[in-house]
Amino acid sequence: MEIYSRPPNRLDAHRKVVLFATLGIALATITAGIVVWQTYDPERSRQLPVFPEPSPSPMGQYDRAAVSCDAPVCADIGKDVLLEGGTVVDAGIATLLCMGVIQTQSMGVGGGFLMVLYNATTRTSVALTAREKAPLLAFEDMFEGNPNISARGPLAVAVPGELKGYWEMYQRHGGGVPWSRLVQPTITLCEQGFNVSRHAANALAGQSERIKTTPSMAEIFINNATGEVWREGDRMRRPALARTLAAIAGDVDGGNLLYMDTLLMRNFVDDLRDLGGIMTYQDMLSYTKIRDMESQGKQTAVEIALTNPMILTEILQQSSAPLKDCRLVCHFWNDMVLTLPDTRLALRPVKKDKRRYVLNDPFPFFVACITLDDRLAKRISATCSTSLSDPTRCIDSFVTKLIYICDKFIDIVQILEISIDYEECLKTVYQVLKNFCPNLKQLRITATLATRWRNLLVGxxxxxxxxxxxxxxxxxxxxxxxxxxPFLSSLIEVIVAASPNLRNVTLPWELCPNFANSKHLDTLMIELDRTRAIDITLEDDKLSVLLRMLAQVGDQLVSLTFCDPRRKEGIDMNDFDNSKLTEFRFPKSMSKLRNFRNEMVDIFQCRDLLRNIESLPVLETLVIGKTSKRSNCVDEIFRSIFHTDKIFLSVKNLTILEMNDPTLLERLKTSFPNLASLEVKTFCRTDYQGFEIRMELGVALTALGRWEGLKRLRLWVPSDQAEMINAIRALLEVLKTFEAELYTWDLVSHELTIEEMDLFKQLLLAMDRMDNVKIFNLSLGDESLKTISAFMVSNELVVSKFKIFLGRSMCPGMD
Structure with missing residues (x-):
C-alpha cells in the first residue's frame, strides 16, 4: 500500500525553512532565459579551458565561451564553473540557480524550465522539458467564478519541475564539476546577502500591499528596518532558502531530494497544504514530466510535429478531431499519420451507405487505387453485407475489389479483416491467402452466415x-x-497448418484445428460465440476434440480464455440444469500458463486442474465464472481448493464471477496470500437452489477483513448502505485506492436518513486520506447531494478525487 518506503531523513530544520522563493512573489513561475555557449571538443571536454579577455566588441563576439543573463553576478558564477572544467550544462545550472535568487519574481526552484542543448560539432540538439505539472487533485473548473486564484495564492502552485530537471540534465550532460559546486555560490549569496536588482524591486513594489498582508511573503520580502518591501540596492539575505539549498547540495541524490520520501519533500507539501494548497506527497513522488528529446539528423513528420510547440498547440486545441480527419488537412498530416506504427486506419474496398446497400462505385475505386499511397494498404477491412433481396451484386463487388487490391499491394498488406454474411465469400478469402499477402501478420474473419443463401457457395x-x-x-x-x-472448418485448418509462428488465436469452440505445426502459440481464446451453452453439454464428442487440441499446445500457452462474448456482466445468464458434468478435462500440465480465464466452469470443468497447483507454477491471473444460474460450481471449486489446503503463491490477480457463499471469502487470504487485486462480482438475486443470496457488500467486506497486501479491491454485489459504510470504514486504514460498484436493480434516487448521513460524513472524512475513491451506482436524492456537497466544501475535502455519484467526478453544483 505504501507509495515509497524510504524513511524521512536528512533535514533537521524548522518547517518554514523549506518555503521556496516562488511562495513570495510569483507562485506561477515563468521561465527566465539564459544563454550558455561553448565550443564543444570531445577530446578536451575535461580539460580546463583557457579563456581570452572579454571581447571589446559591442556585438559580444567571443571565440571560446560566453554566459549571458540579466544578472551580472549570476553570469560570473556560470563563467567560473566553465573555468573550473564544468560543461555548458553545469554552467547553465549554476547560473539558473543564482537567477532564482536575484530575479525571484521571474523564476526559482519552485518552478520549471525548458532547455535546449546544441552540439555544433555533431549538428544535433537535445531539448529537455521540465515544466510544472498540475496537482493530481486539480480539476478543470476549479477556478470558475474566481479567476484570480489561478494566478495568486496556494491553488495556483503547480508541482515544480525545476530541481528535477537540473538534476536530470546534470546526470546526462553535466558532471564536469561536483553537484555541490553548482549550488554553493547561490548558498553563499543567500547567507552573505546580495543587492536587490531594479527588476526585483519594481516587482515587489507592485505587490507591496499583498505582500504585507500575507505573513509567509512578508517574512521574506519585507525589510524589517523600514517596514516596507525591499528597494533597489538594499542588501537582502535569504537564510531559510540557504539551508534548503544546502540540504540539496550536500545530498547524494542532489536535486532529486525533493521528489523522494524525505523530510524536505514532506515539509514542502505540508507548508503548501497549511496555506490552502492541494498538492500531495504523491504529486512529488510521481513527477515524471521530464522529456529529453535528441534530434537524429533528418526528422520524420512525427518528430517535427511532436517537437514543434505551435503544431502541438493546435493539436491540443482540437479536443475531438479524429485522426482520420486530421490526416486530410494536408500532406504533412497525412505523412505523420502514416508513419505511426499502428495508424488504426483501414482501407475498405466496398463502400456502403447507412442502410447497408452497396453503392455502385467500381470505377472511382479503381481510379483511386492508381494514386493511392501504398502505406494505406497496410490494413484492409473488407465487408460483404447487404439488405438487398439478391446479394449477388454485393458478393461480386466484394470478390472483385478484394482480389484487385490484394494483388496490387501484394507485399504491403499486413492486416486483413473480413466480415461476411455469405459463405461464397470464404472461397475468395482462400484465393487471396493462396495467391497474395505473403507478409500478412493478422487475419480476422467474422462470419454471420445467412442460411437462405448458404447454397450460393458453388463448389x-x-x-x-x-x-x-x-x-x-x-x-x-x-x-x-x-x-x-465444412468449408470454414477446412479453411481454418489450412491456415493454421501454413502458419508456424502463430502466437495469438481466437476460435469458436467448435473449431479445433490441428496445432501440430504451431510451436509458438502463447495466447488462445475459445469463445462460445452463437452456440447455446446447454448444447455444448450434449456434445461430448466435440468436447473430446477440443481437449485433444488443448493437449497439443498446453505446454506453450501463457494465456488461456473461455468466454461468451455475447454475455454482458449481470445479464443473459443461462437458466438450465447442467448438474450432469461433461467429460471435458483440461491438460494435466500447463507450466507456462500465467493468465487463465474460465467464465464457463460449469461446462469446461477445471477443478482437477486447480487442485493440481504444481501444474500451474507461474499462474498470475485467475478468473473463474459460470454460465448457468442453477450451477453451484464456482463455490464448489473454491471449497475444493480450501479443503485440500492448496496455496497459490504466484497468483496476483483473482476475479470471481457469481460466488454465492460469502463465508468462502474468509479463506481467500490463506489460499491466495500474495493477491494484489481481487474482484468479486455477483449479479443473480438467488443462488443455484433459488434462495436469496447472502453475498452483500457489507458481508463481503467483513469477510475479507484487513488484507494488508491487497492493493485493489473491486466488489459488485448487492448492498445495504448503512452496513456498507461501516464495513468500508474498517478497510480505509490499509487501502490507498477504493473502487466499488454497488449492484442495484434500478437507479431510483433516495434520500439518506439522519443516521445514514452521519455515517456517510464519517466515511468521507476517512476516505479523504486515500488517493482515489470510486463508488458507482450510489444514487442519492437532491437533498442528500446538497448536504454532502456543503459538508465537503466546509471541511475542505478535495472533491476531485471522489467519484461516488453514478460515476461523476463530484457532487452536482461542484463539477
Missing part, C-alpha cells in the same frame, strides 16, 4: 487445399462465426 463440396507457401509472418488469427460449415 463448396471442394474443400480448400494446402497453401502453396507458408504464412511465416502470420502471428494473429481470430475467427467468429454463427455456423461452422
Amino acid at each position: 463448396s463440396e471442394i474443400l480448400p487445399e494446402s497453401l502453396p507457401e507458408p504464412k511465416s509472418n502470420l502471428i494473429s488469427l481470430a475467427v467468429s462465426s454463427n455456423q461452422i460449415s
Whole structure:
C-alpha cells in the first residue's frame, strides 16, 4: 500500500525553512532565459579551458565561451564553473540557480524550465522539458467564478519541475564539476546577502500591499528596518532558502531530494497544504514530466510535429478531431499519420451507405487505387453485407475489389479483416491467402452466415487445399462465426497448418484445428460465440476434440480464455440444469500458463486442474465464472481448493464471477496470500437452489477483513448502505485506492436518513486520506447531494478525487 518506503531523513530544520522563493512573489513561475555557449571538443571536454579577455566588441563576439543573463553576478558564477572544467550544462545550472535568487519574481526552484542543448560539432540538439505539472487533485473548473486564484495564492502552485530537471540534465550532460559546486555560490549569496536588482524591486513594489498582508511573503520580502518591501540596492539575505539549498547540495541524490520520501519533500507539501494548497506527497513522488528529446539528423513528420510547440498547440486545441480527419488537412498530416506504427486506419474496398446497400462505385475505386499511397494498404477491412433481396451484386463487388487490391499491394498488406454474411465469400478469402499477402501478420474473419443463401457457395463440396507457401509472418488469427460449415472448418485448418509462428488465436469452440505445426502459440481464446451453452453439454464428442487440441499446445500457452462474448456482466445468464458434468478435462500440465480465464466452469470443468497447483507454477491471473444460474460450481471449486489446503503463491490477480457463499471469502487470504487485486462480482438475486443470496457488500467486506497486501479491491454485489459504510470504514486504514460498484436493480434516487448521513460524513472524512475513491451506482436524492456537497466544501475535502455519484467526478453544483 505504501507509495515509497524510504524513511524521512536528512533535514533537521524548522518547517518554514523549506518555503521556496516562488511562495513570495510569483507562485506561477515563468521561465527566465539564459544563454550558455561553448565550443564543444570531445577530446578536451575535461580539460580546463583557457579563456581570452572579454571581447571589446559591442556585438559580444567571443571565440571560446560566453554566459549571458540579466544578472551580472549570476553570469560570473556560470563563467567560473566553465573555468573550473564544468560543461555548458553545469554552467547553465549554476547560473539558473543564482537567477532564482536575484530575479525571484521571474523564476526559482519552485518552478520549471525548458532547455535546449546544441552540439555544433555533431549538428544535433537535445531539448529537455521540465515544466510544472498540475496537482493530481486539480480539476478543470476549479477556478470558475474566481479567476484570480489561478494566478495568486496556494491553488495556483503547480508541482515544480525545476530541481528535477537540473538534476536530470546534470546526470546526462553535466558532471564536469561536483553537484555541490553548482549550488554553493547561490548558498553563499543567500547567507552573505546580495543587492536587490531594479527588476526585483519594481516587482515587489507592485505587490507591496499583498505582500504585507500575507505573513509567509512578508517574512521574506519585507525589510524589517523600514517596514516596507525591499528597494533597489538594499542588501537582502535569504537564510531559510540557504539551508534548503544546502540540504540539496550536500545530498547524494542532489536535486532529486525533493521528489523522494524525505523530510524536505514532506515539509514542502505540508507548508503548501497549511496555506490552502492541494498538492500531495504523491504529486512529488510521481513527477515524471521530464522529456529529453535528441534530434537524429533528418526528422520524420512525427518528430517535427511532436517537437514543434505551435503544431502541438493546435493539436491540443482540437479536443475531438479524429485522426482520420486530421490526416486530410494536408500532406504533412497525412505523412505523420502514416508513419505511426499502428495508424488504426483501414482501407475498405466496398463502400456502403447507412442502410447497408452497396453503392455502385467500381470505377472511382479503381481510379483511386492508381494514386493511392501504398502505406494505406497496410490494413484492409473488407465487408460483404447487404439488405438487398439478391446479394449477388454485393458478393461480386466484394470478390472483385478484394482480389484487385490484394494483388496490387501484394507485399504491403499486413492486416486483413473480413466480415461476411455469405459463405461464397470464404472461397475468395482462400484465393487471396493462396495467391497474395505473403507478409500478412493478422487475419480476422467474422462470419454471420445467412442460411437462405448458404447454397450460393458453388463448389463448396471442394474443400480448400494446402497453401502453396507458408504464412511465416502470420502471428494473429481470430475467427467468429454463427455456423461452422465444412468449408470454414477446412479453411481454418489450412491456415493454421501454413502458419508456424502463430502466437495469438481466437476460435469458436467448435473449431479445433490441428496445432501440430504451431510451436509458438502463447495466447488462445475459445469463445462460445452463437452456440447455446446447454448444447455444448450434449456434445461430448466435440468436447473430446477440443481437449485433444488443448493437449497439443498446453505446454506453450501463457494465456488461456473461455468466454461468451455475447454475455454482458449481470445479464443473459443461462437458466438450465447442467448438474450432469461433461467429460471435458483440461491438460494435466500447463507450466507456462500465467493468465487463465474460465467464465464457463460449469461446462469446461477445471477443478482437477486447480487442485493440481504444481501444474500451474507461474499462474498470475485467475478468473473463474459460470454460465448457468442453477450451477453451484464456482463455490464448489473454491471449497475444493480450501479443503485440500492448496496455496497459490504466484497468483496476483483473482476475479470471481457469481460466488454465492460469502463465508468462502474468509479463506481467500490463506489460499491466495500474495493477491494484489481481487474482484468479486455477483449479479443473480438467488443462488443455484433459488434462495436469496447472502453475498452483500457489507458481508463481503467483513469477510475479507484487513488484507494488508491487497492493493485493489473491486466488489459488485448487492448492498445495504448503512452496513456498507461501516464495513468500508474498517478497510480505509490499509487501502490507498477504493473502487466499488454497488449492484442495484434500478437507479431510483433516495434520500439518506439522519443516521445514514452521519455515517456517510464519517466515511468521507476517512476516505479523504486515500488517493482515489470510486463508488458507482450510489444514487442519492437532491437533498442528500446538497448536504454532502456543503459538508465537503466546509471541511475542505478535495472533491476531485471522489467519484461516488453514478460515476461523476463530484457532487452536482461542484463539477
